[in-house]
Amino acid sequence: MPTIDDIAASVLQRLEESTTSPVFWSYAEIRMLVLEAMCEATLITGSPQVRITSAPFTLQPNLTIQAAPAGAFTIIRVESGGGAVHKVSVFDLDMSDKNWQNDPQDTIPREWFPFGCGQFGIHPQLSAVAQVILTIVQNPIALMPLAGTETVNFQSEFGLGFEAYGESLATLKEGGAEADAGVRLYDTFLSVMAELSAFQLRKDSLRFSRTLGAAAEINEVQKK
Amino acid sequence: MSGFGIQVNDVLTSVSFVLLEKSMDTVLSAPVAAGVRTVTMVHPCLYVGAQIIVGNRGTVTEEIVTVSAITAADFTATFAQTHAAGESIRGATVPSGQINQLSSPNISTAAVVAPLFTQAELRGYCFDIENDFLERTRPVYTSGNVNLAIGNPIASAPADSIRIERADIQGTALWNASQSELDMSSPGSLVGSDTPTMWYQDKTNTGKFAVASAPPVNLVAELFYSQKRTAIPALTDFLVMPDICWLYLKYGVLATCFAKEGEMRDARRAAYCSKRYERGVQYVRMFMRQMQAQMDYSRLAEVGV
Numbered sequence: 001m002p003t004i005d006d007i008a009a010s011v012l013q014r015l016e017e018s019t020t021s022p023v024f025w026s027y028a029e030i031r032m033l034v035l036e037a038m039c040e041a042t043l044i045t046g047s048p049q050v051r052i053t054s055a056p057f058t059l060q061p062n063l064t065i066q067a068a069p070a071g072a073f074t075i076i077r078v079e080s081g082g083g084a085v086h087k088v089s090v091f092d093l094d095m096s097d098k099n100w101q102n103d104p105q106d107t108i109p110r111e112w113f114p115f116g117c118g119q120f121g122i123h124p125q126l127s128a129v130a131q132v133i134l135t136i137v138q139n140p141i142a143l144m145p146l147a148g149t150e151t152v153n154f155q156s157e158f159g160l161g162f163e164a165y166g167e168s169l170a171t172l173k174e175g176g177a178e179a180d181a182g183v184r185l186y187d188t189f190l191s192v193m194a195e196l197s198a199f200q201l202r203k204d205s206l207r208f209s210r211t212l213g214a215a216a217e218i219n220e221v222q223k224k
Numbered sequence: 225m226s227g228f229g230i231q232v233n234d235v236l237t238s239v240s241f242v243l244l245e246k247s248m249d250t251v252l253s254a255p256v257a258a259g260v261r262t263v264t265m266v267h268p269c270l271y272v273g274a275q276i277i278v279g280n281r282g283t284v285t286e287e288i289v290t291v292s293a294i295t296a297a298d299f300t301a302t303f304a305q306t307h308a309a310g311e312s313i314r315g316a317t318v319p320s321g322q323i324n325q326l327s328s329p330n331i332s333t334a335a336v337v338a339p340l341f342t343q344a345e346l347r348g349y350c351f352d353i354e355n356d357f358l359e360r361t362r363p364v365y366t367s368g369n370v371n372l373a374i375g376n377p378i379a380s381a382p383a384d385s386i387r388i389e390r391a392d393i394q395g396t397a398l399w400n401a402s403q404s405e406l407d408m409s410s411p412g413s414l415v416g417s418d419t420p421t422m423w424y425q426d427k428t429n430t431g432k433f434a435v436a437s438a439p440p441v442n443l444v445a446e447l448f449y450s451q452k453r454t455a456i457p458a459l460t461d462f463l464v465m466p467d468i469c470w471l472y473l474k475y476g477v478l479a480t481c482f483a484k485e486g487e488m489r490d491a492r493r494a495a496y497c498s499k500r501y502e503r504g505v506q507y508v509r510m511f512m513r514q515m516q517a518q519m520d521y522s523r524l525a526e527v528g529v
Binding site for chain 1: 226227228229230231237238241242243244249281362363364365366367389390392394395396397399448450466467468469470471474478490493496497504507508510514515516517518
């Protein structure tokens with residue numbers, strides 16, 4: 001897999017800038033644009049989705065709301081004892097039993113629910129720590145600052161889009177006709193994202209179109 | 225810190241690149257002890273009043289210092305921490321229009337300057353735009369306890385709450401209603417003596433919520449609410465919004481900068497950056513909805529509202 005600096009170098013070449021001693025743009029600047037591209041690609045396509053098997057996640061006892069592990073943008077699946085934990089919402093739980101928070105503790109969670117980004121909830125609370133396998137939408141990098149050596153954890157088809165994004169937004173500081181011309185390259189990025197989002201649709205419900213992926217109808221979960 | 229540790233300074237540094245403002249990212253060449261110290265360093269970002277971050281990111285010695293004096297060869301500031309040689313020194317100081325070491329050294333008192341932008345101004349933009357983004361997308365939630373006083377149905381919502389999504393008392397969920405509904409269904413419910421079973425936010429004054437009926441004893445309500453920032457951020461502050469959304473904060477700030485009266489005014493780039501920001505709002509709404517990542521208490525409401 002390429003590193004951020006591999007893509008940054010390609011962007012600099014497309015800008016007709018030196019890759020060894022850039023003048024008008026710097027590597028620090030282009031790296032941040034590559035990071036932007038990866039962040040936006042994640043939001044559009046829901047990639048990369050990672051099942052964390054290297055280190056099972058430890059759920060804390062006596063807590064309903066649990067902090068997501070480092071590196072997770074959001075949790076999309078929880079497994080316990082070899083099977084999926086049922087995903088619900090707080091609304092579901094309240095509608096089925098408004099006293100669900102007072103249910104007796106257990107050793108494994110029976111249900112989990114999203115609690116925005118960075119946290120999730122479980123039901124019932126646990127009497128002792130328990131380990132689960134999480135599948136997450138992963139943040140594009142682990143930790144700032146960018147060194148440039150970070151691996152780009154997207155499949156290679158995203159590369160063209162990242163380069164187009166970097167070139168497009170790099171020209172913004174030039175202003176005038178240069179910026180106007182550069183802005184059009186953002187369309188290339190969007191086209192790549194639309195294609196890869198259609199690909200993603202084969203895998204799950206997240207989809208994106210040039211009309212911002214506006215939902216044509218409520219999704220299957222909401223129909224329940 | 226959640227996410228990957230984007231600081232407000234990172235956002236302002238990216239903003240500075242587009243505004244053709246220099247930013248600082250170097251290291252100390254010699255140790256600096258705590259106290260008022262003069263540091264040998266020459267950089268175009270240094271001017272009297274500039275805030276810079278000294279110390280490696282995420283370490284206990286990381287601090288913000290304000291430059292109190294400059295000469296052609298050094299700057300002076302008050303340090304709370306001791307720093308070793310090689311520690312990071314950085315900052316998006318937006319120096320254009322400021323009197324810096326290179327243009328006119330030895331000015332250490334208030335001088336007449338005409339900056340295009342100031343650090344405080346950009347941090348203020350960050351505050352406004354991040355909260356606008358959080359209000360429109362509500363990607364971050366938290367829980368908190370609020371005391372309910374005996375006989376008083378109204379209480380203050382947490383200062384960092386955008387919207388209360390859910391309330392419970394001792395683990396029993398309260399039904400979300402409106403005061404109008406309560407007036408129609410049970411006019412006496414506001415002064416009842418039973419444990420509250422409902423909560424509402426209308427007609428309760430700004431930053432308040434209420435329960436029905438009024439608590440018969442002092443109680444504690446647990447609230448699940450969408451979160452916002454409560455004060456203008458410092459350069460070292462992490463974002464409240466998910467880090468992955470940081471670029472939209474950048475474009476929101478840029479849209480404001482390019483729309484500002486003055487030399488940097490550029491209607492085309494302001495409009496473009498504004499559209500990028502608006503797209504970001506739509507992307508995050510789409511993501512939260514389709515990945516079912518929101519707390520989703522308002523499922524009965526229109527999708528995406």
